[in-house]
Amino acid sequence: MSSAVQSPALPKKQPSRAWRSLRRNPSAIIGALIILPIALLAILAPLLPIADPNATSWTAIRLAPNAQYWMGTDEIGRDIFSRMIWGARASLLAGTISVAIALVTGVPLGLLAGYFGGWVDMVISRITEALLAMPFLIMAIALAAFLGPSLTNAMIAIGLSAMPIIIRLTRGQVLAVKAEDYVEGARAVGLNHFEIMSRYILPNIVPPIIVQAALTIATAIIAEASLSFLGLGQQAPAPSWGSMLNTAKNFLSQAPTYALFPGLAIFLVVVGFNLLGDGLRDALDPREH
Amino acid sequence: MTEPVLSVRNLTTSFRTEAGWKSVVRNMGFDIHAGETVAVVGESGSGKSVTSLSVMRLLDPHASRIEGEVILNGRNLLGLSERGMQDVRGNEIAMIFQEPMTSLNPAYTVGRQIAEVLIRHKEMSKDEARRAAIAMMERVRIPNADRRFDQYPHEFSGGMRQRVMIAMALAARPKLLIADEPTTALDVTIQGQILDLIKELQQEEGMAVLFITHDMGVVAEIADRTVVMFRGDQAETGTTEKIFRDAAHPYSRALLAAVPALGAMEGADKPLRFPRVDMASGAISPLPPQARPVDYAAAPLLSVKNLATRFDVKSGLLNRTTGAVHAVEGVSFDLWAGETLSLVGESGCGKSTTGRSIMRLVEPRGGEISLQSRDVLKLSGSEMQAMRRDIQMIFQDPFSSLNPRMTVGQAVAEPLIKHGIAKGQAARARAAELLDQVGLNSAMMDRYPHEFSGGQRQRVAIARVLGLEPKVIVADESVSALDVSIKAQVCNLLMDLQERLGIAFLFISHDMAVVERISHRVAVMYLGEIVEIGPRAQVFGNPQHDYTKKLIAAVPVPDPDRRALRRNTPVDELKSPVRPLGFVPPVRSYREAGPGHFVMSA
Numbered sequence: 069m070s071s072a073v074q075s076p077a078l079p080k081k082q083p084s085r086a087w088r089s090l091r092r093n094p095s096a097i098i099g100a101l102i103i104l105p106i107a108l109l110a111i112l113a114p115l116l117p118i119a120d121p122n123a124t125s126w127t128a129i130r131l132a133p134n135a136q137y138w139m140g141t142d143e144i145g146r147d148i149f150s151r152m153i154w155g156a157r158a159s160l161l162a163g164t165i166s167v168a169i170a171l172v173t174g175v176p177l178g179l180l181a182g183y184f185g186g187w188v189d190m191v192i193s194r195i196t197e198a199l200l201a202m203p204f205l206i207m208a209i210a211l212a213a214f215l216g217p218s219l220t221n222a223m224i225a226i227g228l229s230a231m232p233i234i235i236r237l238t239r240g241q242v243l244a245v246k247a248e249d250y251v252e253g254a255r256a257v258g259l260n261h262f263e264i265m266s267r268y269i270l271p272n273i274v275p276p277i278i279v280q281a282a283l284t285i286a287t288a289i290i291a292e293a294s295l296s297f298l299g300l301g302q303q304a305p306a307p308s309w310g311s312m313l314n315t316a317k318n319f320l321s322q323a324p325t326y327a328l329f330p331g332l333a334i335f336l337v338v339v340g341f342n343l344l345g346d347g348l349r350d351a352l353d354p355r356e357h
Numbered sequence: 358m359t360e361p362v363l364s365v366r367n368l369t370t371s372f373r374t375e376a377g378w379k380s381v382v383r384n385m386g387f388d389i390h391a392g393e394t395v396a397v398v399g400e401s402g403s404g405k406s407v408t409s410l411s412v413m414r415l416l417d418p419h420a421s422r423i424e425g426e427v428i429l430n431g432r433n434l435l436g437l438s439e440r441g442m443q444d445v446r447g448n449e450i451a452m453i454f455q456e457p458m459t460s461l462n463p464a465y466t467v468g469r470q471i472a473e474v475l476i477r478h479k480e481m482s483k484d485e486a487r488r489a490a491i492a493m494m495e496r497v498r499i500p501n502a503d504r505r506f507d508q509y510p511h512e513f514s515g516g517m518r519q520r521v522m523i524a525m526a527l528a529a530r531p532k533l534l535i536a537d538e539p540t541t542a543l544d545v546t547i548q549g550q551i552l553d554l555i556k557e558l559q560q561e562e563g564m565a566v567l568f569i570t571h572d573m574g575v576v577a578e579i580a581d582r583t584v585v586m587f588r589g590d591q592a593e594t595g596t597t598e599k600i601f602r603d604a605a606h607p608y609s610r611a612l613l614a615a616v617p618a619l620g621a622m623e624g625a626d627k628p629l630r631f632p633r634v635d636m637a638s639g640a641i642s643p644l645p646p647q648a649r650p651v652d653y654a655a656a657p658l659l660s661v662k663n664l665a666t667r668f669d670v671k672s673g674l675l676n677r678t679t680g681a682v683h684a685v686e687g688v689s690f691d692l693w694a695g696e697t698l699s700l701v702g703e704s705g706c707g708k709s710t711t712g713r714s715i716m717r718l719v720e721p722r723g724g725e726i727s728l729q730s731r732d733v734l735k736l737s738g739s740e741m742q743a744m745r746r747d748i749q750m751i752f753q754d755p756f757s758s759l760n761p762r763m764t765v766g767q768a769v770a771e772p773l774i775k776h777g778i779a780k781g782q783a784a785r786a787r788a789a790e791l792l793d794q795v796g797l798n799s800a801m802m803d804r805y806p807h808e809f810s811g812g813q814r815q816r817v818a819i820a821r822v823l824g825l826e827p828k829v830i831v832a833d834e835s836v837s838a839l840d841v842s843i844k845a846q847v848c849n850l851l852m853d854l855q856e857r858l859g860i861a862f863l864f865i866s867h868d869m870a871v872v873e874r875i876s877h878r879v880a881v882m883y884l885g886e887i888v889e890i891g892p893r894a895q896v897f898g899n900p901q902h903d904y905t906k907k908l909i910a911a912v913p914v915p916d917p918d919r920r921a922l923r924r925n926t927p928v929d930e931l932k933s934p935v936r937p938l939g940f941v942p943p944v945r946s947y948r949e950a951g952p953g954h955f956v957m958s959a
Binding site: 260271 | 713718738741743744746758761762775776818821822
């Protein structure tokens, strides 16, 4: 190391500015406070002292919440509290993994289309438009049916159905950022296309994509519920919030609390991800101070 | 003396911030009489626009507080209701803004927008308003007014749109016209026409004009009295002659000293640094000229021959090519080490495209570019990336030329790492050195661009390209967006670097006064072609081409005594370089008007 490196004029590099600002962001904190406990419960489900989510009891059918069954029981006597916790795994997985699939496929395609333009853009954009012409849920159902019923396939189906929106959003953002002088400046300095895309364009288009991703997680959780209802997602008897809610709606007049808990859980997670998305957007922007 | 039209007393405007009310304009006081023009000048952030917005009460009432008195014809505007103010705006006080491209509604015809003012304020019928609007358009010298009445704003050029704005502003015969940087976005010849127009209309109407500007040349040209603002305070008020002749406040003197004045270089043969001016004390210390000699006997560093860059114009259902914008056509010049060659001309003349073609940021259609006898146009992608070490570019807008997601340290270190000059901590240390070299504190290297001012950002952009030790720097309007004092500093920095490192600059600018100061040679571009090129003293002292003469004559001179030399430039618009398909550009010939001084003759 040269002596210049130790020069006191050189300040220590501070790596976690975004992290520090995230911790100060109220909406991010509230979002995290909602999601983290639920995620923790879902991860620790096998270790928790709770009833077997699939154990039926013919003596405890459709019970209201009580001391033994905190959230009551379902139509074949399974503990709803336990099923809620196990069901969180399916819902959170479906939400996050399918959005991850959508991002991993959609962002690069959108980047390529927006950055290179021309025929690359033509091909990607025309296919995207064709996919967007199909309603989100219909496409997810068709894909899931094609891939075969399982939670994994449902996540792939939801992810691919959410991809076109991500492609289009990314492409639009790239077009706006590409016109900035600093992108041309990067070319003038001699950077190649990959370096420009990864260092100059991607970081500047992350905020709207994060917000879209947070919203899409919410949509994906609901889509998973719908697929499970159709038998294309989580396979019975394994629980998911969506399948629970769909069953519960048949018993709304007899056991209103049955629908309450999965519905509330979906609502909370969706709000949580939205808040977290907002917070992330602000934290990732160095101008927000 | 008669009552003033507008009388501003103790005007203080504050904005609500997290830390409470913060005053941005303090204790302003001035009068404007009928037929008089008062200029408010200052650098960005000095509060001149806030002053005009306060007079119009156009600031958000929840986030701002205006104190004092604004008396228009004996009535205090600050005491009026919002409803009462609506009758004043556009009627008694009219306003024109800086940006003619965005201040007209693109969805309505130009004529309708003028007529609307008359219908709203003068209760005219539609037919009357139409006739009056056409008369108004004729008064602001818009050719073929009755035909252009039904055209939309996008069919008008920038200068013509500003005329429309003026027509709208004057339609209701206001007592006071507030012009907020009305010519800043316009080309210099168009600026001259607009200033002439405002003056003529003022004489015809006996209107009072409040003119907001940062340009001392414009002030000298138009203002009877001048208010100098400095960081929210009124530094000085007086007749324009007095302010220019012997200003009392040190800041006014400093501001004037920093202004590049066309013609200041007569008799000088070398590029001259701007004097160092202390903005607080007003002390002026002249600096030596840039003394490094240019060796014209050596082979040129950069040689451009018959460069042509065209952009296809597509139209119709099938998107067929129907013509081309001949942005650059047959441009040839040489650039020697340690020399500054300036490309001047008005917007759309192809000077920026020339710079970008040389960098191959756009692909030229023809011609030769050789950099140190390597043919730039034949380089492959990777060779091109390597070549970019030698030729670098600095952009105009310091607010968009740095990646907002990268710290300035990263921005400066990145080219070093990319080209394998240094890496890791060594790159960081070198970046710190470079920041020191351009006069920034290297302790700030972990900050993001938004934490810097425009001038500081431009220094960062310079530090970034400097690390590569380029032989040529293309500076595309690099100082145009900066305040005068900062502009002088950045120009001096460029000259320092040239003297020390022998960098050649291709300096692209529309600012004739700056060009005169820093160039060795000058090339004047018009409609994509060079019409005149030669040593700076020759081109400015003995201009040969009509366009060069017109361009030089149009520049406002910061000297009220020379105002008598009225320009009376004819009303015209820049012609378009769009040519039909198959157009063969004429072969141009140049005659030599002096040693190294060439003028297009046919």
